[in-house]
Amino acid sequence: MLDTNQLLRFTTAGSVDDGKSTLIGRLLYDSKSIFEDQLEAIENTSKKKGHEGVDLALFTDGLRDEREQGITIDVAYRYFTTPKRKFIIADTPGHIQYTRNMVTGASTANAALILIDARHGVIEQTKRHSFIASLLQIPHIIVCVNKMDLVDFSQEIYSNIITEFEKFSSKLMVKDIRFIPMSALEGDNVVNRSKSMDWYDGAPLLHTLETLHISSDINKVDARFAVQTVLRPQGDTFRDYRGYAGRVNSGIYRPGDEVTVLPSGFTSIIKTIDTLEGTIEEAYAPMSVSITLEDDIDISRGDMIVKSNNKPEPSQDLDIMLCWLNDKPARDRAKYTIKHTTNEQKAMIKEIVYKVDVNTYGRNSEDKSLIMNDIARVKVRTTKPLMAESYRKNRSTGSVILVDDNTNETVAAGMII
């Protein structure tokens, strides 16, 4: 691999039988990311189960319960590399707790693959998966119309599915949607171009993934730096050193930049940006660095260093699209811990404005309960202001989680509106 190669994270969404596991198995197999001992194990299992040939879907089998019950629990991560890119797949199950799992897998993804069985076309789950991909603002969606071999590689069926999909996708906020007809089982248009679909002149899936333009997906305009911890080395060499350690959330920082520390509002100038390799001239997302300032200001974890000419509005009242992830429902006006960047406060859900039906996109403002897998627009009040921004504008400073102090569990994921 070249040292300029990028990392692309994608998530896969599909229902039980639309061939998602086979597709992932095919990507791994045809890109030669499967080792011989893994292949041998799969061949043995395929034989034991009486399958003809190698069942590629078995590559994604994980825990014992899953193998015994033939299901997928939770998100599993897979890796493969081509000469052009490194890929991380967040493989999420389509059936149980689909919303919770897909939201989790989608939160860090650059791209989402949405699978459609060509025989069945657009179904309820397609709409659900597309809605979640749009809600999580995944920049690129690739609709994989799979099992084309079972519909005689018909261009007409494929075109009809695209038309169906575009009927509802126009209501979603997705920047980049592409369609690929394929047969994961036969390997058509996954890694290699299909010989049975001359009428399709686009690229196969792997080539598409290798060439998606992802550099501009991160916000480069709004400089945000949430402080993780303060570095104060002992000993004489760095006697007065005070470095603010963190990972650039968005934007670009340079020594000499005028900055404001929030929430205190103190201003200063960036003195140095440091790493173990030495001082650097520029830091941008998602680099982990240590920043020193010209002035001695009291700064601690949870504070945010921003450029003075571009500051977020601190706010205690937030409108959030909330996805409930826990089997205990939300308690009315209960307090939770809210985590936002490296900051942490108490928060109360003041009002459930409406719930969204992820299948029909309808809004329900009557039902005021919030249970596992629900998505709702809520009003939240925090004890102290957060440097919150719209998720649409900045994924890194627009996302929050809620933690239940009674159980310490992560109970909800939120996107600030």
Added chain:
Amino acid sequence: MSKYYLNYLDELESEAIYILREVWAQFQNPVILFSGGKDSILVTHLAKKAFYPSKIPFPLMHVDTGHNFPETIQFRDDIIEELGASLIVGSVQESIDEGRVAEEKGKNATRNALQITTLLDAIESNKIDCAIGGGRRDEEKARAKERFFSHRDDFGQWDPKNQRPELWNLFNGKHFEGEHFRAFPISNWTEMDVWNYIKRENIAIPSLYFAHEREVVWRSNSWIPNSEFLKLEPGEEVVTKKVRFRTLGDITITGGIESDADTLEKIANEVSGMRQTERGNRTDDKRSESAMEDRKRQGYF
């Protein structure tokens, strides 16, 4: 193309540094689990970067089975001295002497599973609330389901069906007294990424990873090193071969491969052409389809 993007190794590095700093900020008493293998050496190297110019602010902990490669122990002591860090050792031999665990019996007996008790005892007695490990999701199917911040109950157990969802970069390390976390900063690295990075950064690793002449015995499809702990089976024969090790575990269970790769460059090239997974030479994983999962549930690394 815009110049404002990171290549994949820089992005993995930055992610790992972020995780290490989160651990330091969210826990009272974290440690790095240090085995002397390349993955824990990598984590230690990344911790150096995360806290520079400060020293690594937490100790390294080694679970010592007593069945070590002598080279590993020497390497461990050297790195501790270089970093000026402190070392905690949990001894499996002591756990055996105290009657906390019993040696396995039979042909393939190892101390691998015994480490679980020693590890959990060391975590409890040192009041450790987060143990940072070098586990990677590409290693094994049970590890593919791991979180960066992985919760352990007050028996040290992992419940894969009931893990906390992990979204964006918002990590939740909250826990009750007696519970602890495992943190895996290099979750997203593959074996190839590790080697490419070690080569790029020129990180020192034990000589065992480089091809060298050694007395070995052919067993379970790999070259098991001759040592005081090895009992020869009928038909087995000690021979001298040029070998190297892809992973380092106990000397009793870690098989070598025949190789001429004696530089980082050659190792990276060799690994990129490998057709077997690195744990393919570990007899501990060959016991059953869910060998790793079962050990992980009980509290293994």
